[in-house]
Amino acid sequence: MGPAYTTAYRYYKDSDTTNKIGKTVFNTMLAGMNSTYSHNSIITDSAAAATALASGYKTDNGLIGLKKDHGQKIQTLLEIAKRNGYMTGLAATSTITHATPAAFIAKGGHPRNKEAEIAKDFFKTTPEGKLKFDLLIGGGEKYFAEAFKDFNQTAQEYGLTIYRNGYDLENIKGFPFMAFTSYDYPPFAIDETEENRYRVARMTERSLELLEGKPFFLMVEGSQIDWCGHINDIGCAMAEMDDFAKAVEIAKTYVDTHPDILLIVTADHSTGGLAIGDKVDKKDKSLSEAERAKTYTWYPEIVAKIKASSYAIAKALRESQDVNATFKAYTSITLNENEYRQITQAIVKKDKKVRVIVNEIINRRSHTGWSTQGHTAIDVQTFSYGKESRKFRGFMDNTDIAKKLFDILSE
Ligand SMILES: [Zn+2]
Known part of the structure; x- marks a missing residue:
């Protein structure tokens, strides 16, 4: 802590x-x-x-x-x-x-x-x-x-x-x-x-x-x-x-x-x-233009709406018939196309842990940084x-x- x-x-x-x-x-x-x-x-x-x-x-x-x-x-x-x-x-x-x-x-x-x-x-x-x-x-x-x-x-x-x-x-x-x-x-x-x-x-x-x-x-x-x-x-x-x-x-x-x-x-x-604040990738097409323009910010209100750990969210997503709705129910976040694709690919191909992608999305949206x-x-x-x-x-x-x-x- x-x-x-x-x-x-x-x-x-x-x-x-x-x-x-x-x-x-x-x-x-x-x-x-x-x-x-x-x-x-x-x-x-x-x-x-x-x-x-x-x-x-x-x-x-x-x-x-x-x-x-x-x-x-x-x-x-x-x-x-x-x-x-x-x-x-x-x-x-x-x-x-x-x-x-x-x-x-x-x-x-x-x-x-x-x-x-x-x-x-x-x-x-x-x-x-x-x-x-x-x-x-x-x-x-x-x-x-x-x-x-x-x-x-x-x-x-x-x-x-x-x-x-x-x-x-x-x-x-x-x-x-x-x-x-x-x-x-x-x-x-x-x-x-x-x-x-x-x-x-x-x-x-x-x-x-x-x-x-x-x-x-x-x-x-x-x-x-x-x-x-x-x-x-x-x-x-x-x-x-x-x-x-x-x-x-x-x-x-x-x-x-x-x-x-x-x-x-x-x-x-x-x-x-x-870190309370993370680098924003100015070329990240999955973010809106307005989102890319904001550098100096952290969004605790996004964090406050998360209802479960990434383990529990990943499990729910794997069992879900509707990835968009499930993600929104647990996080209040509306997935963009790229994020949706990342999650569904991970579920099907098992190439990357779903839990890791869930965290990446929440961290990117809230501008939360982690170094290790x-x-x-x-x-x-x-x-x-x-x-x-x-x-x-x-x-x-x-x-x-x-x-x-x-x-x-x-x-
Ligand atoms: Zn430890």
Whole structure:
């Protein structure tokens, strides 16, 4: 969630017709910027970035925690919090064994894609033989099923209650618990029904209700902002941003009534090289003359009308009897002849992915730019609110965030 994401979101969210652009929650708590480079690359991946944020140490891309041969015994913020008497929790819209949540609990240089291996680390206990976590909410039960012979039995041994009600978290009572939102990977917000789109918000709200009155360390990740960036899907990214912004609003409101809480919001890196404005091909005959003449513009109103991810739109187009009508129903965009031909050819010849063409059309029409399908090295924003939030102002490295949090947790 680099700066282009929070900026694009501000324009996307500003639905009125005045020239004045409204604020988002991100405007109200900006503290500074942080660098995200990893031990072996200017461009980090999620594993190395999460390790930096969770432990204050840089590691190589692809690794959760430092390799054992680094010779350093690292501790994570979650572990120190637990040791100092805090309740601890992780919640994510990815699998709970995915890089970011995993780095707060797994150590020892696991390859990030070995999620079943990482699942075992969740059950490595404190010196007192207790679980390191009280609350886990996320997808990916399958990795725990893979990791343990009888996972229900394992859970029982640790006094752990398992919930499997998706994002319906109302009936959760007591700690410790794991709430699986899906067996495998959870879907995008934009592909959920209207009332189920706010998953990060719901996880945040319910976690705070359950932790009320206790000292706690809670890490919540809006995991799929990054995934939409990887596929260069702006509608998908803005729907995830909307969910995430709502979660931040909930957390911020909580801090207003709990002034001893510190809220930090940041990104592990940015993705896709999102640009608010893209080069317009002056020779592109598929655009009208008026369209070609406009260089300095971005159209959030086009993005706001997108109703599904490019995966879901491509699937609908492949199953459709009327490509024009289907595309319009999902995007409010009327295809020109060239665009229609591109899609129908891709469906028949399978020469290019339909999903890629869908994104190309939406990006071209909205003037959204992307430079890569991977991550980028741009600095990301640090947002802070509440107790000791001033300590996070200015420029930092991502490891500094962890170091400052270690100090605060040890006070
Ligand atoms: Zn990524």
